[in-house]
Amino acid sequence: MRIAIVIAALCLAACGAPQAPVVASDVEITPPLPGRPMSAGYLVLTNNTDADVRITRVASPQFGVVEIHETTIEDGIARMRELDELLVPARGSVTLERGGKHLMLMRPEGIGDSVLLQFFSDGAPLIEFEYRYGDN
Amino acid sequence: MKFSKLIFACAIGFAVAAGIFLALQMKQPALPSSATVLQNPNPVPAFELVDQRGAPVDETVFEGQWDLVFFGFTHCPDICPTTLQVLAAAQSALREQGVSPLPRIVLVSVDPERDTPEVLNEYVDYFGEGNLGITGPLEGIRGLTQALGIYFSKQDSDDGNYLVDHSAAVLLIDPEARFSALFSGPHVVGDYVHDLPILMGAR
Numbered sequence: 001m002r003i004a005i006v007i008a009a010l011c012l013a014a015c016g017a018p019q020a021p022v023v024a025s026d027v028e029i030t031p032p033l034p035g036r037p038m039s040a041g042y043l044v045l046t047n048n049t050d051a052d053v054r055i056t057r058v059a060s061p062q063f064g065v066v067e068i069h070e071t072t073i074e075d076g077i078a079r080m081r082e083l084d085e086l087l088v089p090a091r092g093s094v095t096l097e098r099g100g101k102h103l104m105l106m107r108p109e110g111i112g113d114s115v116l117l118q119f120f121s122d123g124a125p126l127i128e129f130e131y132r133y134g135d136n
Numbered sequence: 137m138k139f140s141k142l143i144f145a146c147a148i149g150f151a152v153a154a155g156i157f158l159a160l161q162m163k164q165p166a167l168p169s170s171a172t173v174l175q176n177p178n179p180v181p182a183f184e185l186v187d188q189r190g191a192p193v194d195e196t197v198f199e200g201q202w203d204l205v206f207f208g209f210t211h212c213p214d215i216c217p218t219t220l221q222v223l224a225a226a227q228s229a230l231r232e233q234g235v236s237p238l239p240r241i242v243l244v245s246v247d248p249e250r251d252t253p254e255v256l257n258e259y260v261d262y263f264g265e266g267n268l269g270i271t272g273p274l275e276g277i278r279g280l281t282q283a284l285g286i287y288f289s290k291q292d293s294d295d296g297n298y299l300v301d302h303s304a305a306v307l308l309i310d311p312e313a314r315f316s317a318l319f320s321g322p323h324v325v326g327d328y329v330h331d332l333p334i335l336m337g338a339r
Contacts, residue, residue, distance in 0.1 A: 030217065033262050040213035065297070071214045076320055077287055078215045078304040098218045099322060106297060
């Protein structure tokens with residue numbers, strides 16, 4: 001889906017209130033493949049505020065574990081590491097893409113049609129949205 | 137009359153010159169844009185591993201067709217499926233162009249502990265028919281990768297969800313089982329579609 005359904009954003013927009021602080025777009029989650037109990041999540045997070053936002057945790061009821069990872073290729077070697085947090089700079093954005101930063105979704109708890117993703121900043125819920133497999 | 141003959145002669149001369157120029161241009165061999173070609177193709181070393189059906193395979197499995205060989209693992213969510221998707225997309229683009237024979241896609245597991253033949257079988261099938269998966273004892277995998285200049289290293293993890301660092305390259309193995317060219321990445325479909333017919337036609 002081009003623009004993720006950010007519930008808070010839609011509500012605020014409908015009410016004519018200011019933009020949501022953080023908006024997700026260009027969301028794609030790869031379906032768990034046969035024999036591979038994990039998925040990758042790609043998206044763009046845009047920060048509409050004047051302060052940096054740090055995403056410290058991502059969760060999903062459909063996956064036992066969601067981690068923020070980064071793939072780097074240096075000297076021909078692909079490495080993947082977990083990141084402690086994801087910085088969305090003030091009035092800027094961060095892109096999670098193939099071969100770069102991405103979400104690693106592990107231990108799927110039943111494979112349905114959609115995934116609910118919840119982003120937290122220092123324990124406080126920031127945004128959440130539902131993604132339907134194949135929508136991108 | 138003489139003037140028109142001169143014009144005619146000039147036109148003929150120009151056409152001949154243009155023809156020679158074009159013929160010379162066409163004689164220029166096309167060069168790969170992305171792949172690194174090995175001046176001396178390197179024979180795949182002897183090995184004894186298993187394929188995705190658990191059947192024994194050795195170096196002769198690379199004889200008789202072109203192979204695009206990637207070293208990865210099924211618990212790798214980002215770079216491995218992305219690379220295999222690029223190879224599968226390139227293969228189908230070449231098929232549409234009528235290129236024949238097409239290269240086979242091969243995944244050599246660098247995580248044989250978790251990548252049993254059963255796991256690998258479902259995984260390689262997902263990216264298309266006719267793909268080959270290779271796994272087996274770690275020492276066997278290491279012997280093959282070291283001889284081909286491929287690196288991998290298992291990373292420690294607290295929760296058992298370990299990751300494996302590995303070379304990102306895709307190797308092109310010729311029908312005589314010789315490592316003949318290298319795509320070092322980032323892997324882009326267009327590079328493969330451009331380079332493979334040149335590389336496979338060159339021998």
